[in-house]
Amino acid sequence: MELSAKYNPSATEDKWYAYWLEHKFFHSEPDEREPYTIVIPPPNVTGILHMGHVLNNTLNDVLIRKARMDGKNACWIPGTDHASIATENKVVAKLKSEGIEKESLTRGEFLKYAWEWKEKHGGIILSQLRKLGASCDWDRTKFTMDPDMSEAVINTFVYFYRKGYIYRGIRMVNWDPVGHTAVSDEEVIHRDTVSKFYHLRYFISDGNGNPTDKYIIIATTRPETIMADAAICINPEDERYHWLKGKKVLIPLINKEIPVIEDSYVEMGFGTGCLKVTPAHDVNDYEIGLRHNLPVLDIIDDHGRLNEKALILVGEDRFDARHKIEGMLREAGNLEKVEDYTSPVGYSERTNAVIEPRLSMQWFLKMDDLAREALESVESGKVKLIPDKYRNTYRHWMENVRDWCISRQLWWGQRIPAYYLPDGSFVVEPTPEAALEAARKINPAVTAEDLRQDEDVLDTWFSSWLWPISVFDPEMPGHPDHKPGKDLAYYYPTSDLVTGPDILFFWVARMIMAGNEFMHDVPFRNVYLTGIVRDKLGRKMSKTLGNSPDPLDLIAKYGADAVRLGMLLCSSAGNDILYDEAQIEQGRNFCNKIWNAYRLISGWKTDGDAVQPEASAVAVKWFRNKLHETVALVEDHFSKFRISDALMAIYKLFWDDFCSWYLEAVKPAYNTGIDRKTLEASEEFFEALLKMIHPVMPFITEELWHAMADRQEGETIMLQRYPSAGAYDSVLIENFGNACEAIAGVRNIRQQKNISLKETLELKVRTGFPTEVLPVIEKLANVKVTVTDSFGDTASGVSFMVKTSEFFVPLAGMVDTAEEIARLEAVIAYQEKFLETVRKKLSNEKFVNSAPEKVVAMERKKEADSLAKIAAAEASLKALKGE
């Protein structure tokens, strides 16, 4: 059958993925083999595949496929994350577009919509991963809100509550007015933001609530909060304001009287040195308020609007209010001036809303003990971070961690299992039944109807930190004395985790905590932290910039293998990836190269009588050694998670060594058959190469592996053993490399002298050059080689050197003597300079005495080689000059 000159991925990818699924090659069950386990970083259940996923899951798939081919029992657990805030936002937005407000729904009604949404959109991303070729064990797919997974979360909550780690308290939290929930400190992103610095006049009160003509100036970025001011604060050391001590001032517009207090928190040099204290809307002010017993007046509601306690601008959004109050203050004569000002402002990671510091009742998990142990796990090397520069960051975070705010004012998630009695006390139990029983111990009269469950749900990370445990045995979390199930006992701890550094703390650190707590062992051995995918200008991929390509479009255009290779080419661990479509083109081109190598080999016909040419014999011998050498190199790269280096080594082995040198060396002349030995060796090499590439490019390798031989139904390249590194003869490899250089030398001369490849030339080489590789030179350079001690008339030809071997091509009548003299003189000049530096070293006693023997010997060899080269060049020069 005639094969197309181009590889067509669309014709093969779906076919082979279906084949793999049909034969359950991805499925794993515990057995006597060594397990190799990866849990997927669960993507948002309603998310769509983006380039970051492509990078991450390609790496995961390469590792898992490599392990599978290494004979391990490889298991990659897929699944999705319920992503409370993100998903709830999407559902709320969707309902809103249909004219339904969340507030108008009961919790149950809303959750019904949410589950419908999840059923419709959930899992899209998992099907996209199939397009990429991900070899996940789909039978084990998990979702963080599966009933048993949710149960694990509840049990964990109860466990830590009973342990005394979970408590409830009023805290200043980061309020997200768009998500209508508190978020953790880690979910707040601080960005320098241009705003205004308003200088306001606060008039001194005469004591009866009436303004005098004296005033002080206070600088603030948030004039809309002045109605909640509880005091004005000055530094007690500040002599400028001593006259203010004990006075009262009036809040502009509402004329409310508030005291002047003193606190060293105020910096005299900043702003006007005079601070308005608004305990309800600023973390520091809250602290000051506590010290000075100030009342807390909360004037902003869940949506970020002023409430009735503000007295004015009630119902206005905080930013509208800021704008409006500026005018009102100016009109009232309270606005001294407005300056531009840049200051860090907190934004919600999920909704990008400006965070409103707000007091509220929340649930917290004590972190100190958990963090201490989790730090130890990394410090001791039980968990290795790759690259290890993240250890510093990790340590810093673990040593400064604050208690984890785990409650969220949302409905989509695991509801906190705290049940309130009518008197306000509460019990924490895994089920309503158990809660009732416990409540009756407090008050026997309580009925099920009297109990009210806490309205909040748990932070999503409070479920995903259990992921490496609960996917195998959801009964384990919360029960550290439970006997792990068969799967958990076999697969835990998992082997490697591949994820982004942005969730090192959110997720990785907390998984380590949960692992230590419930399994008394870390959840994984190695954490490979990828970079962030950026565009080629270094900008983050984002929808608004429109610089984020759709991976499925790329797969459709170039093929999944090309996309995978393109992503890996530029991905060294921990470094950001500058994505460029050109890399994916390179991947496509590589597919094509593989495809065409197959076309060549598959077209060869054996000629039963043909004996193996010498050139083929040495090429076969050389490539076998080269293959062994490269496998060893690749294994070394893999062991150090240098995936892109491993890939490049294979890429060069295939393209340069196999295609450009080996195949050209053994390729039979036009219309002639090939000998059996060479054909068999070629097929063996090609198959080994396919196996080496398979983890990175699963589709094309499966296609060609099947095409090259009669395979049985149920056979697959993905379960073949990865080629093993055998011994190799580095002398042969070097000799062959020198032969290649000699070939290049002749080709170079041909190009310079414009001599066609079809014209056979003479090539002389000095005795001593390994004769074994000469047939290859003869074939690929189209030369007739003579080994000799004497080049004869070197004036009528061109010489060149490979390492220390001298070659000569007689070219009667074609030599530009002047040019050749100039070239040789340049060689001599360069070598003499080089020789000088070498001799300088060797004449330095300190060098000779203190440097290792090997290094000194090397310098002596350099000296000898250089002398030889000079001698050769000088001889040629002499001949040219006719001396």
Place this chain on the structure above:
RNA sequence: GGGAGCAUAGCUCAGUUGGUUCAGAGCGUCUGCCUUACAAGCAGAGGGUCGGGGGUUCGACUCCCUCUGCUCCCACCA
């Protein structure tokens, strides 16, 4: 404000205890080729004072100090 990291060819990056002829790779560039696997290709070539300065050493891309320029993380200066 605190901490960490980076700076090597036009671009993206390797360079693994300071020592192989070590200044590298891929891509791009230039030159010549539609050569019977592949022009998404083949052959060949050019290209860098390893950010600046100083120091340690027989020897520094590699270790130390300093300057400059980027990046990231953490952080409550209104």
